[in-house]
Amino acid sequence: MTPQQLRTETEAVERWFALDNWALDHRGASLLRSSVMVSPGLENLEFSLDLQLLDKADSAGGTLKVAAAIQLIRLDAVPLSNSVRQISAGQGLVAGDHGWVYTIHGPGRVLLQVPGKADEVVIDLPSTLVQPILLLGSAHRDPILGWVWVAGGDFNCTNAQQPKVIRDACL
Template sequence: MGTPGALRTVALALAGFMALSACGLGSPSAATTPQPSRSYSASASPKVDHCANLAKRGITPCPPANLPLDKVPIANKTGGKVPDAQVQEDGQALLRWFALYRWAFVNNHSDFLQSDALAPPDFGQQISFRDELQWLASAKAAGGTLRIEPIKLAGLSIVPVSQVVAELARGRGYLVGPYEWVYVLAGPDTVDLVKPDGTSQLLHSSGADRRIYTLSFGRVRDDPDLGRVWYEVGSYDCLQYPVQETCLV
């Protein structure tokens, strides 16, 4: 994203990821993330009248009710402590999260990415969708639009969170469970600003060897208007020490 990690993560090929030496985490983000402010009754799919309800909640524009979800491997790395059926079900919520993100970005819908739909607004704007929102703002300022080849989702896995990583995450105000999700994004991806006169300016480009690994903290939210969807309340770049040890389980 530039990626739900230009989306805050460093892009390296897989070989570089495996060989990475330890490095410091750096200072905490200014964006702390409270628990989701609403609780919802279970609903795997959005309601028919979801557009009107979303508008009342300040979430616009309205996404299609049944966005296609990517078909990627969903790995259970909990040693069986989380049942496979639950892992697959919750993995679908992350697939819906990514599909909604991609729909909003490709269609230049900055308002949706700044809303409470996929993440607390402060966290989404400062971390999760920071690059995308900066590119969209540049296009708006130029009176143009973005032409996007989006990054691809390559895989999901649920992993045990080490005590060290859990303490670091709680220090940032993240909600941390014993198991959290790692998602892998893959290039190529490009972002071009198309100006009113038809000329274009390249804002971002990466090759097919690009890989982004992100440890995502959050909760599956049974949203009556968006369906069962992931709600990201924190994240770490998997290339950072000691997070890489959790990601590489």
């Protein structure tokens, strides 16, 4: 990867992460379902919880409020072996020759706010949370937003049930 490609893709992943947070605060289900953010057909996998919460807020006549946004504390480009790409493809995911390990740090707190009702905590992640995630996909240039990572799926790097080759890709 060239230094310019590294900068471009770093910007794309950071923008993807920021847009996900923005979508929660701004009724952005349509953004999370769009090809700007995720490979077609993977939106309910990649943004499952976010979309469920946005739909819950809509059906209750309320909104979501990110009271404490999780922080992106580390971002590393990692090569993906043929084995990782094969496992990904077997699960319907879209992987290129490299991915990104992004590490999030808590706390994370999202509230469901419905007029006339007390706020409901719908996400409550502790301040001790440090979670690396292997993000698949590729960077694409959106004419309005600039470079955005289009997610092709992800793997929890600390899940002991993941194949060893997946966990190793996270290192």
